[in-house]
Amino acid sequence: MSQAPVIPDFGRGSTCERENGTFCLDWVGKHWHDKLGPALLQHLLLTGIALGVGFAIAFMLALAAHRRGWLATPVVLATGLLYTIPSLALFQLLVPLTGLSRVTAEIALVSYTLLILFRNVLTGLAGVPAEVRDAANGMGLTARQLLWRVELPLALPAIVAGLRIATVTVISLATVAAFVVNEGLGVPILEGLQLTFNTEMIAAGALAVALALAADGLLVLLQRALTPWTRKGVSA
Amino acid sequence: MTSEHIAQTEGPGAYPQAAPLELRNVRKQYPGATRPAIEDLSLTVPAGEICVLVGPSGCGKTTAMRLVNRMIDLTSGDILLDGQSVLKRKGSELRREIGYAIQQVGLFPHHTIAQNVATVPRLLGWDRGRIDRRVSELLQLVSLPPEVADRYPAQLSGGQRQRVGVARALAADPPLMLMDEPFGAVDPITRARLQDELLRLQRRVRKTIVFVTHDIDEAIKLGDRIAILRDGGVLAQYATPDELLAAPADDFVAEFVGADRGLKRLALTRVGDVELLPVAGATIAASVGLDTSLRDALSLLLSDGSRPLAVSDGNGVVAGLLSLELISQAMRRR
Numbered sequence: 001m002s003q004a005p006v007i008p009d010f011g012r013g014s015t016c017e018r019e020n021g022t023f024c025l026d027w028v029g030k031h032w033h034d035k036l037g038p039a040l041l042q043h044l045l046l047t048g049i050a051l052g053v054g055f056a057i058a059f060m061l062a063l064a065a066h067r068r069g070w071l072a073t074p075v076v077l078a079t080g081l082l083y084t085i086p087s088l089a090l091f092q093l094l095v096p097l098t099g100l101s102r103v104t105a106e107i108a109l110v111s112y113t114l115l116i117l118f119r120n121v122l123t124g125l126a127g128v129p130a131e132v133r134d135a136a137n138g139m140g141l142t143a144r145q146l147l148w149r150v151e152l153p154l155a156l157p158a159i160v161a162g163l164r165i166a167t168v169t170v171i172s173l174a175t176v177a178a179f180v181v182n183e184g185l186g187v188p189i190l191e192g193l194q195l196t197f198n199t200e201m202i203a204a205g206a207l208a209v210a211l212a213l214a215a216d217g218l219l220v221l222l223q224r225a226l227t228p229w230t231r232k233g234v235s236a
Numbered sequence: 237m238t239s240e241h242i243a244q245t246e247g248p249g250a251y252p253q254a255a256p257l258e259l260r261n262v263r264k265q266y267p268g269a270t271r272p273a274i275e276d277l278s279l280t281v282p283a284g285e286i287c288v289l290v291g292p293s294g295c296g297k298t299t300a301m302r303l304v305n306r307m308i309d310l311t312s313g314d315i316l317l318d319g320q321s322v323l324k325r326k327g328s329e330l331r332r333e334i335g336y337a338i339q340q341v342g343l344f345p346h347h348t349i350a351q352n353v354a355t356v357p358r359l360l361g362w363d364r365g366r367i368d369r370r371v372s373e374l375l376q377l378v379s380l381p382p383e384v385a386d387r388y389p390a391q392l393s394g395g396q397r398q399r400v401g402v403a404r405a406l407a408a409d410p411p412l413m414l415m416d417e418p419f420g421a422v423d424p425i426t427r428a429r430l431q432d433e434l435l436r437l438q439r440r441v442r443k444t445i446v447f448v449t450h451d452i453d454e455a456i457k458l459g460d461r462i463a464i465l466r467d468g469g470v471l472a473q474y475a476t477p478d479e480l481l482a483a484p485a486d487d488f489v490a491e492f493v494g495a496d497r498g499l500k501r502l503a504l505t506r507v508g509d510v511e512l513l514p515v516a517g518a519t520i521a522a523s524v525g526l527d528t529s530l531r532d533a534l535s536l537l538l539s540d541g542s543r544p545l546a547v548s549d550g551n552g553v554v555a556g557l558l559s560l561e562l563i564s565q566a567m568r569r570r
Contacts, residue, residue: 135342137307138414139356139404140332153346229346229388 017197024199035188035200040207042183046174047215050106051167054113061114062121063147072122079115087112087176095180105177105184112173113166120162124155157230160223164216171212175204185211254284254444255318255411257304262313264299264469272311273299274469281461283411284442288459290449291492296469297448301414304446305334317412332356335405335413335443339420341397343389349375349400350385356408374403377440379433395426402434406441413445420449431457452493456481456500464489478504498567502531507547510566512556515546523548526555534563 016024028036058079065071085093090108098104128151136146152159178186185204192201224231259279265272274296281287289297302308304315306327315322322330343352350371357367375382378399389397398419405413419427431454438445449455455462456477464472464480466488473485481501484490494500508526523546524533537545542560549555 129340129342129345131338131340131342132344133342134307134340135336135338135401136344138305138331138336138338138342140328140330140359141355142328145359150344150346154344227346229390 017199020197022198023202027199028203031200036203036207039183039185039188039204040211043171043174043185043208043211046102046105046109046177046184047167047170047211050109050170050174051113051163053106054110054166054170055117055163057110058114058117059121062118062125065118065122066125066147066151075118076115079111079118082111083115085111087173088179091176091180100180102181102183104180105174109170109174109177113170116166116169117162120158120165121155124158124162125151127158128154153227156227157223160219160226164219167215167219168212171208171215175208253411254442256283257281257287257412257444257446258316259300259304260314260316262300262303262315262469263311264296264303264308265311271468274303276313277465277469277471279463279471279474281444281446283444285460286438286445286447286458288447288449288455288462289465290452290455290462291465291472292467293450295465295467297450297465298416300465300469301416301446301448304412305331305336305414307331332359332408333410333412335408335410335415337401337405337413337415337418339417341389341401341418341421343397343400343404345389348386348388349380349392352389352400353404353407355404360408370407374406377406377437378403394422395430398422398426398430399433402430402437406437406443409441411444413443414448415445416448417450418447419454420451427454434458453500456493456504464492477501499531499534501567502534502563503529505530505566507533507558510558510562512547512558513544513562515554515556523554524558525550530563530566533558534560537563 014024014026017027061071061075065075082090087108090111091104094104094107098107132150132154133146136150141149174184175186175189177184178190185208188200188204189208192198192204195201257280259277262274262277263272264274277296277300279287289300291297299308303310304317304322306322306325310323317330317334343349344355347355350368353371353374354367357370362370371385372382375385380396380399380403384392384396384400389400392400398421401418402415405415419430422430435458447455447458449458459477461474461476462480463474466472472492473480473489475485478501480489481493481497481504484493484497490497506526507524507528507530510530524536525548527550533545537543537558537560544557544559547555547558
């Protein structure tokens with residue numbers, strides 16, 4: 001007589017998994033391909049799109065405000081308002097409009113980048129010394145040449161500084177996107193929260209932190225490569 | 237081409253030579269201002285001369301200069317560069333043909349020295365080889381070592397940056413240079429050296445230069461002509477330094493040039509310009525050269541008991557004697 005066991009078979013978990021250890025490295029290895037790897041890629045995509053779109057919008061707005069100073073205050077107020085809305089509340093507001101979709105997640109993420117990026121681009125442009133601008137004018141640079149050849153390069157340190165803050169913010173915030181779309185490192189984190197088994201949540205969280213640190217480091221390297229005149233020994 | 241003309245060889249072509257500049261009844265009133273910054277200014281600068289605009293702060297000298305390259309647009313009147321009205325030109329194109337140097341220099345911090353000097357040639361679309369040749373030629377012209385070419389402005393001293401500023405203004409071989417207190421921000425010793433270098437440079441490149449300063453001594457040293465402006469851009473006097481010191485037009489000019497204008501005038505005259513006394517057994521005191529200024533000669537004379545000075549002709553031969561009487565005569569001349 002064979003009956004189904006009362007306690008179901010949980011499979012051939014490792015000792016660590018069976019004993020519900022705090023962190024099981026072998027679980028990470030086993031589920032890299034079906035859970036963590038894809039989640040990491042989706043997370044990268046979510047952040048990348050948010051930063052790209054956010055930067056494009058903030059950059060245009062900053063250029064406009066650089067030309068017409070009166071634009072700065074309303075843009076800071078509007079983006080500042082977006083920035084203060086709690087992310088979960090913003091999802092709640094957006095779902096009736098754009099549904100449980102990637103679009104909803106991106107709209108929320110983009111809206112959090114705008115204030116930081118706008119302010120930093122504008123501050124960078126405004127920080128160009130008056131005599132540099134005067135000399136550029138006096139030598140016959142047009143307004144467009146002044147912007148692209150002088151003002152934007154000199155604003156690069158401030159722009160990259162803004163990008164770094166925005167990147168780290170978005171990588172962290174994108175985990176919350178799992179509430180509206182089944183993508184990103186937020187998915188294994190949410191899943192892990194509902195289990196007593198912690199490894200999934202810890203691994204996904206650690207990946208998000210590692211991604212943020214790596215992106216930040218890359219941006220630092222990018223800035224060094226792009227702004228050789230700010231290196232030590234150069235700025236005397 | 238000899239090296240004497242080297243700085244003129246790469247010009248944009250439209251102006252192979254310096255161009256005359258004429259301001260005709262120029263008026264500038266800023267919107268909302270009660271009085272015009274410049275009421276009615278007329279001034280002609282012959283080609284190849286240095287015209288110094290000098291006056292107290294707020295007299296409109298910088299405004300007048302910036303009207304020329306249309307950094308500021310005039311309210312009425314006209315400005316002619318080489319006979320052509322600057323009002324008919326597109327501002328940015330006009331400015332590429334006019335050298336521009338300012339007190340704070342305004343080098344681009346993110347460009348190397350070579351790139352800074354190459355700014356206008358690049359705007360004009362010169363090819364790379366021509367730009368490279370021109371840059372090294374200019375660095376040499378302003379006495380900068382070739383290795384500064386790849387440095388950034390922050391790595392240079394204040395005096396070196398001023399030189400780069402002048403080189404950059406000269407880059408496209410403009411027929412006219414505008415210089416707004418270009419040596420105002422450096423120490424007195426460096427300033428004197430830069431002034432000497434500008435004069436040396438001017439002997440080689442012969443530009444028409446409009447030079448703005450508030451320092452009358454700088455004006456006297458550099459100017460072929462000096463325009464003294466008073467409030468509202470009114471031209472108090474426009475004359476050569478010698479005329480200005482010998483015969484100030486009014487009390488304002490006299491006060492502005494200073495009570496020591498006699499001495500300043502002596503500083504402009506060389507011993508060689510005076511007809512010396514023949515050598516006839518006079519007691520020979522300290523010797524001066526033909527190039528010595530009368531001011532320095534007077535100082536020597538006074539400190540040496542007022543005996544006539546023996547003047548050396550540079551080859552060790554006594555050219556004649558200079559007495560107090562001769563200096564005094566030179567002062568009364570004209």
